Amino acid sequence: MLLHATAGVCTDPGIVESVAAIGSMLSDQARSQPALLRAALHPSLALGGAVSHILLSALGNPDDRADQLFRTAASSAGSARRELPPYGLLEKLWISEIWGNKVPDDEWDRVLAASCLAGTPDLVGGSREDAYAVTHALMYVTDFGARRRAMPRPNPELMSDIEALLAITLERQDYDLVGELLMTWPFLGVQWSTPALFAFRLLTRVEDHVGLLPGGTTDAQTLRALSGERRRAYAIGTAYHTAFAMGMLCAASLRSDREPSSDAPVFVGGDTGAEPPARIQGDEEPVEVVLGDLTDAARDALSPFLLDLAVARDIRNRAYGELARRLARARSAGEPASPLQMQAVGLLDRLPMAVNISTPHTEVVSATSQPE
Known part of the structure; x- marks a missing residue:
């Protein structure tokens, strides 16, 4: 998200180059096998799990095969019913x-x-x-x-x-x-x-x-x-x-x-x-x-x-x-x-309202509690 927030405002060549380099470094992690398996096994979590992939794609680091999996999972039956x-x-x-x-x-x-x-x-x-x-x-x-x-x-x-x-x-x-x-x-x-x-x-x-x-x-x-x-x-x-x-x-x-x-x-x-x-x-x-x-x-x-x-x-x-x-x-x-x-x-x-209301309750609790 920091790369996404930075890419839209910074035109300094050094920062642009750094954003691209970090994006490339994160690409494998965003499309790792655990991330892809999670999307396949839990389609209701697919869109949330695809956030890094989507942002990296927008930054110029796409992956068509991972994108196809995430889209398939995110459009599967039941995928939109997560609370x-x-x-x-x-x-x-x-x-x-x-x-x-x-x-x-x-x-x-x-x-x-x-x-x-x-x-x-x-x-x-x-x-x-x-x-x-x-x-x-x-x-x-x-x-x-x-x-x-x-x-x-x-x-x-x-x-x-x-x-x-x-x-x-x-x-x-x-x-x-x-x-x-x-x-x-x-x-x-x-x-x-x-x-x-x-x-x-x-x-x-x-x-x-x-x-x-x-x-x-x-x-x-x-x-x-x-x-x-x-x-x-x-x-x-x-x-x-x-x-x-x-x-x-x-x-x-x-x-x-x-x-x-x-x-x-x-x-x-x-x-x-x-x-x-x-x-x-x-x-x-x-x-x-x-x-x-x-x-x-x-x-x-x-x-x-x-x-x-x-x-x-x-x-x-x-x-x-x-x-x-x-x-x-x-x-x-x-x-x-x-x-x-x-x-x-x-x-x-x-x-004061809470104290006045709770006093009788406190007395009942004290009266019914077991002696030490």
Whole structure:
């Protein structure tokens, strides 16, 4: 997918040559005997198993015999009856079009209307997979930024939710998902917002400091202590996917007029040494460092996003008292509520209800439990 995302935007001869060379290296793996047997044995999995083959064919590395097998399996009886989530259906439509099949616009509209892009996700209790579904749905519906298609709701509504997810994942230092969420701006061709520029700067700062964009299991100290082949193996094993995400983000941003603005009044030339705002004191170092590199105007523009960062931290830590006080101060100051903050208010309303309802049940459980 990284090759597919890169091939459409990079005209540099060196990059074009590298894409072709890597495509040739991957060709045997995409058409390996296990891959072909899997398609023959499980026709409902054939289209998904053919993704690498289809993308490599589009990049100029076709294989007619493998293509015939994949097409035969994908058109077999029962092949279209595999249960998929809506973003999986979007992937199916996307790869089908790349394979040369015509997908009617109303089919795209129908699947999009049932997808995670059609409404606000659960921002206070949702899983990482919910955000993953959003980012991948956007990859497929836009073909990694190569195609414009009508979204199931207005872009401003969608971008508000993306910024809320960005705050949540940034607060957790989930750089893999942060990178995927940032692709939304170049994918949709919308102007980079101040929070998006802030997050992009943070990713580049972390990447420069560590030497790569860490994955969820990457330990920076362990990485720095290693060298040679052991360092390379550790980096690939723990951070390969974040490297792919950063590569796709950079590739998408290279499209005309979609790169992060270089003259936006967001960052000063160097670190100012200024302390981060009190309401997010205690956050992890990468956020603090980049906050210290902000202009005063950028801090003001980032104020709602910084509040979302703090709200996300309170929810993760289950600091509900602090969350209530923080939201009350924000409302008193007249700050508009973001989607995350509105859902946080709902969370605070529901918690007392759950406690009051569960008390009798807890007493029954205690009364009927066996003595130790």
